[in-house]
Amino acid sequence: MTSSRRRALMGSSAALLAAGLLGLTAPAASAHVRVVPANPVAGGYSQLTFSVPNESATAKTNSIEVSLPTETPLTSVSVRPMDGWTATVTTSDLPAPVTMNGATITKAPSSVKWTADEAHQIGPNEYQQFAISVGVLPDAGTTLVLPTVQTYTDGEVATWDEAAVEGQPEPENPAPSFVTEAAAPTAAEPAATPESSNKTGTPAVAWWGLAAGLVGLGAGITALIRSRPATAAPRSTGK
Numbered sequence: 001m002t003s004s005r006r007r008a009l010m011g012s013s014a015a016l017l018a019a020g021l022l023g024l025t026a027p028a029a030s031a032h033v034r035v036v037p038a039n040p041v042a043g044g045y046s047q048l049t050f051s052v053p054n055e056s057a058t059a060k061t062n063s064i065e066v067s068l069p070t071e072t073p074l075t076s077v078s079v080r081p082m083d084g085w086t087a088t089v090t091t092s093d094l095p096a097p098v099t100m101n102g103a104t105i106t107k108a109p110s111s112v113k114w115t116a117d118e119a120h121q122i123g124p125n126e127y128q129q130f131a132i133s134v135g136v137l138p139d140a141g142t143t144l145v146l147p148t149v150q151t152y153t154d155g156e157v158a159t160w161d162e163a164a165v166e167g168q169p170e171p172e173n174p175a176p177s178f179v180t181e182a183a184a185p186t187a188a189e190p191a192a193t194p195e196s197s198n199k200t201g202t203p204a205v206a207w208w209g210l211a212a213g214l215v216g217l218g219a220g221i222t223a224l225i226r227s228r229p230a231t232a233a234p235r236s237t238g239k
Helices: 003-030 204-227
Strands: 032-038 046-053 061-067 075-077 085-102 103-116 127-136 144-146 149-152 157-160 175-180
Touching: 003 144, 046 061, 046 149, 061 127, 075 085, 075 103
Parallel strands: none
Antiparallel strands: 032 046, 046 127, 061 103, 061 149, 075 127, 085 103, 144 175, 149 157
16 A cells, blocks of 8 residues: 555544544534524614424423513514414513613513424424514623523423623533624715815815826926927127
């Protein structure tokens, strides 16, 4: 076997081993309830999609309940219908009144709960996605934490309610969360050219144009003079 072929086989073996290890570790790292926001721009609305895996080897997931924030309440919550699942949005009194867009809010949606019929429960090695539309989103840079309770048919309850801390390892039972973003510019702003003016109010750009014209005129006159034939000097005559 040539050395080049031996190196190629060794490289392929290492790649397969790495892929196998990744395949073993990836499910453990992603087996949490996650939320993916669509265009989470402050002051707007976003679709939140919750991905819910079933982590039990013997039981099925038959309900999911997501708690909504109360310090930065979402005043509008709509649920996307799902076959075999019944969704309930609960509205509650806020712990303290919140002022939003000049209005005082004392009540807001506090949770969304999905309950499955027997035929649509999430079985072992399965997952399901649940979507809601929410708004109005709070200021850019706000982290919205959405604790979630997952209930199984055998009575087991998984609570995903631990907030992640920046710079720290992910908690064992992380709560779904996302951060609001600032709105992108709607159109490119043209580069502003300062319109400096002199005392008479004439824009500086006009003076530059006048100066350029004078320079061009001077150059033209010079070229014209140089192109004319030289006049012979008069001969002196002796007496």
